[in-house]
Amino acid sequence: MQNTKPHAALLASPGMGHLIPVLELGKRLVTNHGFNVTVFVATTDNSLSKSQLIEQTPSPNLLNVVLLPPVDVSSLITPTTGILTQLAIMMREALPKLRSAILAMKFCPTVLIVDLFGTEAMVIADEFNMLKYVFITSNAWFLALTLHMPTLDKVVEDNHVKNQEALLIPGCKSLEFDDTFEPVLDRNDQIYVEYKHMGVQMQKFDGILVNTWQDLEGTTIGALGGEKKLGRVAPVPVYPIGPLVRAVKPGPRSEVLDWLDMQPIDSVIYVSFGSGGTLSAKQTTELAYGLESSDRRFIWVVRPPIETDSAAAVFKTSHRSDDSPDFLPDGFLTRTRKMGLVVSKWAPQNEILSHPSVGGFISHCGWNSALESIVNGVPMIAWPLYAEQKMNAAMLTEDVGVAIRSKSLPTKEVVGREEIETMVRTIMDKGDARRARVKTLKSSAERALSKGGSSYNSLSHVANDSETAFKYLKAKPQGA
Known part of the structure; x- marks a missing residue:
């Protein structure tokens, strides 16, 4: 059987905050852009079961959802290790499982899309000659902070963390100390290192998808994608493709x-x-x-x-x-x-x-x-x-x-x-x-996602790039 459609592989960490929008993204790639989609979900022994995952999957017949074999991170964490650090460690440990799962596929995917905690999977995308994208399941302002953090010198960080001054993000709303993202507050915490590393890794991808839309965050999106002389934050293309939310499921009334x-x-x-x-x-x-x-x-x-x-x-x-x-x-x-x-x-x-x-x-x-x-x-x-x-x-x-x-x-x-x-x-x-x-904004969101809308068109750009790659990089059985 020939591989007649571009195939996207999506990698999600197990938390619902990441998994649900990743599943919705997969559904849109299938229904609106004609992709085959496999969603890989990293797991531990204490995370999602297959049945729980199926409950969260929109139209399960559309997507191939694969639970990667559980990883054991017990020796790498302590009782005080924060949940965000645990996710970062778990996703790193799951990379060999992801590589093995892709090797076992009949056809290699054309594109790999990972959530924030999966940025180290970039090396696997490069190994299999896939396009690679990060999907930020939060908003454009958070993305701007994530990309900006690795560029900060110690003085600027100290002014924000120790002196509680607002943090300036080029072209965006400043971040007040009381509203700051907790991982930036303690250089001695592992999540601080992990978070800055994610910001560095993201700049090496082919693009960044973000779960927002033009009318909601127009100024921030403009700063992310504007000219560098105007203070552009993102060195790679940014694609606002939201809002991707869980669909209301028909079923028994509660x-x-x-x-x-x-x-x-x-x-x-x-x-x-x-x-x-x-x-x-x-x-x-x-x-x-x-x-x-x-x-x-x-x-x-x-x-x-x-x-x-x-x-x-x-x-x-x-x-x-x-x-x-x-x-x-x-x-x-x-x-x-x-x-x-x-x-x-x-x-x-x-x-x-x-x-x-x-x-x-x-x-x-x-x-x-x-x-x-x-x-x-x-x-x-x-x-x-x-x-x-x-x-x-x-x-x-x-x-x-x-x-x-x-x-x-x-x-x-x-x-x-x-x-x-x-x-x-x-x-x-x-x-x-x-x-x-x-x-x-409710009406604006509906327009953004409809055919010809800003978010629909934004995801179309990613789909078109993947289809172009598919034509020139013929998917073939692994090991050929």
Whole structure:
């Protein structure tokens, strides 16, 4: 059988924040550009199972999804090793598995697309004479910081980290210290070294894909791709191809959606902090009272809190052995039973955000969640907890104009019930300007992804380059 289509290999780290947009990218390469696509997912013994992965795969019959054999990183990490460092180490250790998997394919892929943590796979792309791209599953501002970091001298870094001065990124919004990306703060932490290394590696790829679109970040995208004399940040082409978000899946109705069916349009605020965010007991209590006193309907995906005095704890596990919400204030469930719904640990987020009854979202500002909110026309209360979420919150609040946030950082101080009540009432106000702004961006996102739109055309450039390479570099059985 002849290989009649260009074949793209995508490499994803196992976290949902990376995996979901990678899967959506694969789907678009198949449906819009006629590619064959294989998605390789790095795993450990504790990561995704095949069944869990299939649940996340859009139209599983479109994509060949391969779980790489698990890697054991236990000897390379300690109990204090951060999650981002663990991902970087795991992806490095998975490279021999990726090479073996590609060797076993009947036809070598034309192009390799990796997420941020897979930049070292560049050597494999070169070995097999493939085009190579990085897919940034966050936004263009984060990409600009990542590319800019390796160019900074010690004085500039010290002014930002030690003197808490804003970090200037050529042509882009400056990064305030309070909103900075945590890996840049400690030169002695391995993730600092890993992150700067990623920024260096990315500049050697054939291009960078980013999960945003022209209307959302036009100024930053212009700075990334502008003339060098104007302060161009990216030395390689940048392709905004978003927003790529998980599609709403048809299936059995959940109790949450049945409850939403009974609520008025735009009347419910959805509260969720993602798969990795956990609040302290004190912050959980304040949030409960704030939601109650706001007198607005709500759905709250609540997890047992960590018994700590800090405002938030991230990627930590509660020692509770049950799912009962007995950590909520006495009488809270009884008093709010007519206005609120408390859901334990997980809810179908995109289905909830797409429901007409939902009119606001208290979010940790993971980029997937932020995009899901925007494409469904839902304004946000930004509640960043970790990674680049503080950057996302700053951009969504100050530049994009679709969110509000608390006066103090939730990671540093407990946000009080009075401020929570005020923010909820504000964002749920039908006359609030953020509501109109996010509706405009919802329409803009739809246009960007449609045929002839800015993101569609941007991905077409990548597809065309890959098709050209396919014509001249005939895919052939490995070892021939």
